[in-house]
Amino acid sequence: MAAPLDLDQLSTFIAIADTGSFTRAAEEVHRTQSAVSMQMRRLEERVGKTLFLKDGRTNRLTEDGERLLGYARRLLRLNRETLAAFDDASLEGHIRIGTPDDYADRFLPEIMGRFSRSNPRVELSILCEPTLNLVEHIRRGSLDLALVTYDDAKGGSEAVRREPVLWVCSANHPLHERDVLPMAFGRPSCQWRRDACIALEQMQREYRVLFTSFSATVITSAVLAGLAISVLPECALRPGMRVLGEADGFAPLPDCRIGLMRGHSGQTEIIDALARHISESLDNLSVPAFIEETGNIDFNSGFHNIKGRRLKPGHVMAGW
Template identity: 55%
Template structure:
């Protein structure tokens, strides 16, 4: 029987991936750089594969290293869940989390499902509102954590994910190309609306805002009914939507950055527990090439676990 992988070596491997260097990883795992290098040599020997390749003065992951990264994160996460299940000193209390409803639909099932398994004594109080409203609640101390659209001009957040922002229309209704682009977007201070309008203005493309709402459900309904075009992050696209590209006459958009806001003074153990789950779950979402018809790619998320949580009315 093959020897099992060493958990400590996998911890060090992930630290190298996250920090981008052996030196920084050594500080994170409280080891010397030589000890870190030795662990990686042993891990490569155990797998019989090269995990890192020289890239100038640094190191980059090989294809085999990329493959191991996904397994390593899953192994470490499952290990942490198993240890927490037998921890008599597990975390307790209430954690107030804010997120826009489109992020809630796509990301929160896995995040809070896993967190509830690991920390069943923590009550999750979840608020769904636009990023700008969540930032205001954070400033007033009404939330502990907020997953928001990163916008350095209006708020400070730590970037935890970057992905393409896509133009979308209905896959089942033709889009007229002889009329102004009919838009379904958020309110005037919505960051995605501003990006969309700025891109169309720069491209000299006529458009008309037909639907304005903070609700991603309302925006999606207008798109799926063939009544409007909107912009969405790639991972939140829904079945029945088609991505519009430059071939359709739509200009490229800058990528979406998802940020994490944390209330100062929050219990370090509690904030570290939830932020670790958030970053791990977001990192676990993989995106392939964007097909024109999303019907061929969109999949349902795993079901949400039964949670002790309060869910406030959604908004975009």
């Protein structure tokens, strides 16, 4: 039977991948550089593959190294969750988190599932409201953490993921061919709405706003019913939607970044733990199954996550 992988070696491997340097990784894992080099030689011998290539002063992952990185993160995460499940002194308490419903359907199952398995004694209260409302809740102290649309100008949040914002319509209703485009948008304060209106004016496309709502459910319903065109982040796409691109006469829109905003309560340990879970969850989140199954993904342009990938324009979302 093959010997199991060494978790200490995997932890060091991740540190090197994240820092790009054996020296900085050695500082993070509190080992000497020679010890780190020895660990990586043994790990390469164990998997039978070269994991790093020297690129100037940095150490770049090989293709096999990239492949191992995903497994290594999952193994260490599972190790932490296993230990937490049997830890009588595990975190305990109540934490309040907020997110717009654009992000809730896609991100919350992963975040809630992982965090609850690792911290079964922590109660989560979840609020779904627009970013502007959530920022105000954070300032008033009524939320501990908020997943918001990141804004450089406003500050106060840490960018944890990047998503393309896409023009979408119903796959069964060619609304994009109309002379006057029927649109469904968030409220006038919504940055995606402002970006879309600027783009429509630059494209010299006439449009009429038929539906306005802060609820993503309302906007997606209008799109799926064939009543309007809208703009949504990739995470909010649904089966039955068509992505509109330049071939359809729609210019690309600015990407949106998703940020993590912290409150000022005294539960620092729990908040830090949940923030870490959120960052790891969003960094490792895969393409939704109903997108992956269609196979029509362009991996060379745009972003799926902070490192990511993007859908091809004209892509039609298949069924579940």
